[in-house]
Amino acid sequence: MQARIAQLCQDSMTMLSRLAEEQSDVIGQAAMIMVDALVQEKKLICCGNGASGANAQSFVSKLLNRFEHERPALPALALAPDSVTLSALAQDNRLTESFSRPFLALAHPGDVLVVLSATATAANIQSVITAARERQCTVIALTGGNGGEVSRLLGPQDVLIQIPEYRTYRVHEAQLFTLHCCCALIDTALFGDPDLV
Numbered sequence: 001m002q003a004r005i006a007q008l009c010q011d012s013m014t015m016l017s018r019l020a021e022e023q024s025d026v027i028g029q030a031a032m033i034m035v036d037a038l039v040q041e042k043k044l045i046c047c048g049n050g051a052s053g054a055n056a057q058s059f060v061s062k063l064l065n066r067f068e069h070e071r072p073a074l075p076a077l078a079l080a081p082d083s084v085t086l087s088a089l090a091q092d093n094r095l096t097e098s099f100s101r102p103f104l105a106l107a108h109p110g111d112v113l114v115v116l117s118a119t120a121t122a123a124n125i126q127s128v129i130t131a132a133r134e135r136q137c138t139v140i141a142l143t144g145g146n147g148g149e150v151s152r153l154l155g156p157q158d159v160l161i162q163i164p165e166y167r168t169y170r171v172h173e174a175q176l177f178t179l180h181c182c183c184a185l186i187d188t189a190l191f192g193d194p195d196l197v
Contacts, residue, residue, distance in 0.1 A: 031185035043075035048116030099128035120148025144171035
């Protein structure tokens with residue numbers, strides 16, 4: 001059992017090392033897009049399915065509350081339709097619009113859509129990216145593998161953070177790590193580095 005745990009830890013470290021090597025510039029670019037939007041009093045709108053959705057909610061909670069240090073709340077929200085809304089959408093065969101409908105109701109030009117999709121194939125994720133284009137919102141996508149259908153929907157102003165992993169649970173680990181990096185970069189850019197004060 002200890003050997004298995006050690007192997008899982010080693011696999012995780014290897015994947016995060018590859019992420020840092022291959023995607024650190026892109027993660028920094030994504031964080032600066034978020035910073036620019038927040039400086040312009042725009043908001044971050046986040047979504048994902050399953051564990052990706054939980055990571056999106058965790059990210060938003062750190063923006064609204066705090067990451068490591070006290071600071072003002074930052075405007076962010078997670079698209080997480082409740083069971084009543086989901087059942088209404090299902091009744092009308094609109095589950096693929098579970099994110100795009102609330103997004104279109106809440107988003108304004110200049111807001112940033114952050115989508116998390118381990119497989120990059122979910123129809124509701126593709127739909128909300130199309131909605132972001134309609135609202136003139138930049139998209140930041142965190143995907144696994146080769147970026148799948150999501151990568152084909154992104155425009156030149158959008159950012160794809162491609163996690164170098166196909167195993168879904170590893171992608172979820174890396175999503176959370178990447179979002180923590182963004183939190184740290186956002187806080188430093190907006191409020192300075194508290195360790196240098």
